[in-house]
Amino acid sequence: MSTLADHIEAYIKKMLRGSQTNSVELSRAQLADDFACVPSQINYVLSTRFTLERGYVVESRRGGGGYIRIGHVQVDDGYAHAIKILKSIGSELDEKQMDNILAYLKDHHLLTARDCQLIRGIVQQEVGSVTQGKAILRASLIRSLLFFILKTRS
Amino acid sequence: MSTLADHIEAYIKKMLRGSQTNSVELSRAQLADDFACVPSQINYVLSTRFTLERGYVVESRRGGGGYIRIGHVQVDDGYAHAIKILKSIGSELDEKQMDNILAYLKDHHLLTARDCQLIRGIVQQEVGSVTQGKAILRASLIRSLLFFILKTRS
DNA sequence: AGGATTAAGGTCAGTATTAGTCAAAGAAAG
DNA sequence: CTTTCTTTGACTAATACTGACCTTAATCCT
Known part of the structure; x- marks a missing residue:
């Protein structure tokens, strides 16, 4: 785990683990700022690591009050x-x-x-x-x- | 008597012995540089000496932050x-x-x-x-x- | 109400940074 | 002398990161 993308991935997964609802909502700009990178880096992480195939659902909204929500699919069995x-x-x-x-x-x-x-x-x-x-x-x-x-x- | 490949093999095995986790992570370019050879020489060593058959598992990633990770799996008699x-x-x-x-x-x-x-x-x-x-x-x-x-x- | 402004997030193509492949040349062993 | 092992390097592929430009939504202002 050594690239920036890896760190961001780990950070989001940690947040997910700490969440009761198996989902987290975050601000792209804020997260990018925390990791001192461009906002599109967040999209890169999302599209390479939080895909549906791996069991993640990503929703987002633009504009004022925009957000990115990441859910981890939990199945009963x-x-x-x-x-x-x-x-x-x-x-x-x-x-x-x-x-x-x-x-x-x-x-x-x-x-x-x-x-x-x-x-x-x-x-x-x-x-x-x-x-x-x-x-x-x-x-x-x-x-x-x-x-x-x-x-x-x- | 001993070839460059042998020296690289010995070097990696020494690193493995010194590791708590039975695995080491290294940079192909760095290692090649240390031994003053072309990077593909490392691949040669890995593919001829660190095979599954001998109990080694090799993983790697390309691109920024790329690495080669070598793990050793011991088996009892x-x-x-x-x-x-x-x-x-x-x-x-x-x-x-x-x-x-x-x-x-x-x-x-x-x-x-x-x-x-x-x-x-x-x-x-x-x-x-x-x-x-x-x-x-x-x-x-x-x-x-x-x-x-x-x-x-x- | 409706256009202007502001505040988000999205896309994509380009650059940088690694490692992998393969075939040919060279060296060593039998 | 033939065969097998080693070494090399040119080409390929994958991954990370950035920035300019685009789209969407909320709010403000007349």
């Missing part, structure tokens, strides 16, 4: 939802999609940081040893690994 | 033998071979009966959904699943 996500993986999966899934599961405490590390490493290694059908193999591996983990830990 | 078996899996694996491996690991109490059942089911499912390269996919899946299990339970 995180485990069941995770299985659903896995089932929705098609026959192919690119690296970005994989990372989003892992980030989602980590943020919802269904995987540890170490799990993610290992999974990424394993998949990277296996996918790297093949010249064709990388995305297909990745889909298969992620589906299998995550399914196994979720099944054995539930 | 009981598992080390299982890892050896995994290494012996070639690029292809038929059903019979798979069953033999699973049976062996179950007999030696490295996997539970449920693990085996689950793994078998998952592999069958994935392999069944593909028309070509079944044996290749099976090898990849078994290697990955077993590797993950062994690494996380040791």
